[in-house]
Amino acid sequence: MASTVYEKLVGILDETFRVEPEVIRADATLAELELDSLAVAELAAMVQDEFGVRVSGQEVGKDSTLGEVAAVIGAKLPSAAVAGG
Template sequence: MSTTVLDRLSEILVGYFGVEEHEVTPDATFAALDLDSLAIVEFALVLEKEFGVVIAEDAVTPRARVADALALLSAKGVGQDG
Protein backbone atom coordinates (compact mmCIF):
# COMPACT_ATOMS: atom_id res chain seq x y z
CA MET A 1 0.00 0.00 0.00
CA SER A 2 1.64 3.23 -1.10
CA THR A 3 -0.75 5.56 0.74
CA THR A 4 -0.11 5.81 4.47
CA VAL A 5 -2.88 5.99 7.05
CA LEU A 6 -1.86 9.60 7.76
CA ASP A 7 -2.17 10.40 4.05
CA ARG A 8 -5.66 8.88 3.99
CA LEU A 9 -6.70 10.76 7.15
CA SER A 10 -5.44 13.96 5.53
CA GLU A 11 -7.44 13.22 2.37
CA ILE A 12 -10.58 12.64 4.46
CA LEU A 13 -10.14 15.82 6.49
CA VAL A 14 -9.45 17.89 3.37
CA GLY A 15 -12.07 16.30 1.12
CA TYR A 16 -14.96 15.86 3.55
CA PHE A 17 -14.40 18.63 6.07
CA GLY A 18 -12.65 21.42 4.15
CA VAL A 19 -9.49 21.41 6.25
CA GLU A 20 -6.46 22.95 4.56
CA GLU A 21 -3.95 20.22 3.71
CA HIS A 22 -1.04 22.03 5.35
CA GLU A 23 -2.97 22.15 8.64
CA VAL A 24 -3.16 18.34 8.94
CA THR A 25 -0.21 17.37 11.09
CA PRO A 26 0.07 14.66 13.75
CA ASP A 27 0.02 17.30 16.52
CA ALA A 28 -3.06 19.18 15.24
CA THR A 29 -6.13 18.85 17.43
CA PHE A 30 -9.51 18.43 15.85
CA ALA A 31 -10.60 21.67 17.54
CA ALA A 32 -7.67 23.47 15.89
CA LEU A 33 -8.85 22.03 12.56
CA ASP A 34 -12.25 23.64 13.24
CA LEU A 35 -14.12 20.36 13.64
CA ASP A 36 -17.00 20.77 16.06
CA SER A 37 -18.58 17.87 17.96
CA LEU A 38 -20.94 16.98 15.11
CA ALA A 39 -18.14 17.03 12.54
CA ILE A 40 -16.05 14.80 14.80
CA VAL A 41 -18.88 12.26 14.98
CA GLU A 42 -19.13 12.38 11.18
CA PHE A 43 -15.34 11.99 10.94
CA ALA A 44 -15.48 8.88 13.14
CA LEU A 45 -18.23 7.43 10.92
CA VAL A 46 -16.14 8.07 7.80
CA LEU A 47 -13.18 6.35 9.46
CA GLU A 48 -15.35 3.35 10.32
CA LYS A 49 -16.50 3.02 6.72
CA GLU A 50 -13.07 3.72 5.20
CA PHE A 51 -11.08 1.36 7.41
CA GLY A 52 -13.70 -1.22 8.39
CA VAL A 53 -13.38 -0.69 12.13
CA VAL A 54 -15.73 0.30 14.94
CA ILE A 55 -14.94 3.52 16.80
CA ALA A 56 -16.57 4.34 20.12
CA GLU A 57 -18.50 7.62 20.21
CA ASP A 58 -16.16 9.12 22.80
CA ALA A 59 -12.93 7.85 21.20
CA VAL A 60 -12.37 11.02 19.15
CA THR A 61 -12.86 14.39 20.85
CA PRO A 62 -12.11 18.02 19.98
CA ARG A 63 -8.99 17.86 22.16
CA ALA A 64 -7.71 14.72 20.45
CA ARG A 65 -4.87 15.08 17.98
CA VAL A 66 -4.53 13.56 14.54
CA ALA A 67 -1.80 11.37 16.10
CA ASP A 68 -4.40 10.06 18.58
CA ALA A 69 -6.65 9.01 15.70
CA LEU A 70 -3.67 7.30 14.06
CA ALA A 71 -2.90 5.46 17.30
CA LEU A 72 -6.55 4.41 17.64
CA LEU A 73 -6.59 3.04 14.10
CA SER A 74 -3.25 1.31 14.61
CA ALA A 75 -4.56 -0.35 17.78
CA LYS A 76 -7.39 -1.72 15.65
CA GLY A 77 -4.91 -3.17 13.16
CA VAL A 78 -5.23 -0.52 10.46
CA GLY A 79 -2.05 -0.08 8.46
CA GLN A 80 -0.45 -3.25 9.73
CA ASP A 81 0.48 -5.96 7.31
CA GLY A 82 -0.45 -9.45 8.20
Protein backbone atom coordinates in the same frame (compact mmCIF):
# COMPACT_ATOMS: atom_id res chain seq x y z
CA MET B 1 2.51 1.34 9.65
CA ALA B 2 0.33 4.08 11.11
CA SER B 3 1.45 6.55 8.43
CA THR B 4 -0.92 4.91 5.95
CA VAL B 5 -3.78 5.49 8.38
CA TYR B 6 -2.55 9.05 8.93
CA GLU B 7 -2.34 9.73 5.18
CA LYS B 8 -5.90 8.47 4.67
CA LEU B 9 -7.11 10.69 7.52
CA VAL B 10 -5.40 13.67 5.92
CA GLY B 11 -7.21 12.87 2.66
CA ILE B 12 -10.57 12.66 4.46
CA LEU B 13 -9.98 15.96 6.23
CA ASP B 14 -8.94 17.66 3.00
CA GLU B 15 -11.61 16.24 0.70
CA THR B 16 -14.61 15.95 3.00
CA PHE B 17 -14.11 18.60 5.65
CA ARG B 18 -12.19 21.05 3.43
CA VAL B 19 -9.37 21.45 5.94
CA GLU B 20 -6.45 23.18 4.26
CA PRO B 21 -3.57 20.67 3.85
CA GLU B 22 -1.01 23.14 5.17
CA VAL B 23 -2.73 23.30 8.60
CA ILE B 24 -3.04 19.51 8.97
CA ARG B 25 -0.39 18.27 11.39
CA ALA B 26 -0.12 15.15 13.53
CA ASP B 27 -0.09 17.29 16.69
CA ALA B 28 -3.13 19.40 15.71
CA THR B 29 -6.29 18.67 17.67
CA LEU B 30 -9.52 18.08 15.82
CA ALA B 31 -10.80 21.31 17.40
CA GLU B 32 -7.79 23.20 16.01
CA LEU B 33 -8.72 21.78 12.60
CA GLU B 34 -12.16 23.34 13.17
CA LEU B 35 -14.06 20.08 13.60
CA ASP B 36 -16.97 20.48 15.99
CA SER B 37 -18.70 17.61 17.82
CA LEU B 38 -20.94 16.83 14.84
CA ALA B 39 -17.97 16.76 12.46
CA VAL B 40 -16.07 14.46 14.85
CA ALA B 41 -19.06 12.09 14.85
CA GLU B 42 -19.13 12.24 11.04
CA LEU B 43 -15.39 11.53 10.96
CA ALA B 44 -15.97 8.49 13.20
CA ALA B 45 -18.57 7.19 10.72
CA MET B 46 -16.16 7.75 7.84
CA VAL B 47 -13.42 5.91 9.74
CA GLN B 48 -15.75 2.95 10.11
CA ASP B 49 -16.49 3.01 6.36
CA GLU B 50 -12.85 3.49 5.33
CA PHE B 51 -11.08 1.23 7.81
CA GLY B 52 -13.82 -1.09 9.05
CA VAL B 53 -13.25 -0.19 12.69
CA ARG B 54 -15.36 1.72 15.17
CA VAL B 55 -14.00 4.55 17.26
CA SER B 56 -16.02 5.81 20.17
CA GLY B 57 -16.39 9.28 21.58
CA GLN B 58 -14.39 8.08 24.57
CA GLU B 59 -11.47 7.21 22.29
CA VAL B 60 -11.61 10.18 19.94
CA GLY B 61 -12.92 13.67 20.60
CA LYS B 62 -12.35 17.31 19.69
CA ASP B 63 -9.29 17.42 21.95
CA SER B 64 -7.66 14.39 20.29
CA THR B 65 -4.74 15.09 18.00
CA LEU B 66 -4.71 13.72 14.49
CA GLY B 67 -1.77 11.53 15.48
CA GLU B 68 -3.77 10.11 18.38
CA VAL B 69 -6.72 9.37 16.09
CA ALA B 70 -4.42 7.56 13.65
CA ALA B 71 -2.91 5.55 16.54
CA VAL B 72 -6.36 4.51 17.84
CA ILE B 73 -7.38 3.35 14.37
CA GLY B 74 -4.04 1.64 13.74
CA ALA B 75 -4.28 -0.27 17.01
CA LYS B 76 -7.61 -1.74 15.91
CA LEU B 77 -6.47 -2.83 12.46
CA PRO B 78 -4.89 -6.17 11.59
CA SER B 79 -1.15 -5.66 11.05
CA ALA B 80 -1.35 -6.25 7.27
CA ALA B 81 -3.97 -3.51 6.90
CA VAL B 82 -1.88 -1.05 8.92
CA ALA B 83 1.11 -1.72 6.68
CA GLY B 84 -0.98 -0.82 3.68
CA GLY B 85 -1.23 -4.30 2.24
